[in-house]
Amino acid sequence: MDDSLNICLPCGLCCDGTLIGHVQLNREELPAVRELMDIEDESGNGFFLQPCSKYCDGCSIYSQRPKQCASFNCGLLTSHEENKLDSDSAIEIINRVKQKKSTIEKSLVLLNIELQSQSFYFKMVELKKVLQKIKSESSLTQKHIELTAELKELDDLLIEKFGISSY
Ligand code: SF4
Numbered sequence: 749m750d751d752s753l754n755i756c757l758p759c760g761l762c763c764d765g766t767l768i769g770h771v772q773l774n775r776e777e778l779p780a781v782r783e784l785m786d787i788e789d790e791s792g793n794g795f796f797l798q799p800c801s802k803y804c805d806g807c808s809i810y811s812q813r814p815k816q817c818a819s820f821n822c823g824l825l826t827s828h829e830e831n832k833l834d835s836d837s838a839i840e841i842i843n844r845v846k847q848k849k850s851t852i853e854k855s856l857v858l859l860n861i862e863l864q865s866q867s868f869y870f871k872m873v874e875l876k877k878v879l880q881k882i883k884s885e886s887s888l889t890q891k892h893i894e895l896t897a898e899l900k901e902l903d904d905l906l907i908e909k910f911g912i913s914s915y
């Protein structure tokens with residue numbers, strides 16, 4: 749195992765629904781992937797939603813994983829592979845993301861905000877709209893303001909370190 753894989757194993761943020769909401773499949777790989785997992789199929793274009801059912805402390809179908817998965821390199825991994833970021837610093841950033849995620853999830857429970865999406869990624873898309881609505885109704889509480897700030901910090905971290913576009 750090379751050093752770059754070491755940061756992906758404790759991370760998994762591109763498989764557990766944090767960074768990405770769905771994985772797009774191309775037509776050629778649809779039959780093979782369908783043999784491995786349930787996929788959504790919209791007029792011949794397949795995809796599956798995250799969190800990925802094949803993620804369990806790493807990819808359980810690693811050698812047969814879809815093309816989008818095999819070609820995906822986040823900014824953090826790229827920086828690490830280019831020796832611009834050592835493993836400890838990369839793991840520290842990954843842990844910061846997980847910590848922020850956990851803080852946001854706790855706030856959602858505390859504020860009784862129920863979101864319908866499966867993945868954290870789409871939940872955050874939904875949450876932005878919910879917070880905007882509460883703001884437009886002038887019903888923002890201090891807890892809502894703190895949650896908005898947490899979400900913004902997570903967004904900034906993902907954009908800056910992982911090269912992911914905003915939720
Ligand atoms: S988000 Fe980046 S570092 Fe984390 S598992 Fe995916 S490619 Fe690896």
Ligand code: SF4
Binds near residue numbers: 762808809817818
């Ligand atoms: S197929 Fe494997 S690499 Fe792709 S999202 Fe699922 S667990 Fe991650």
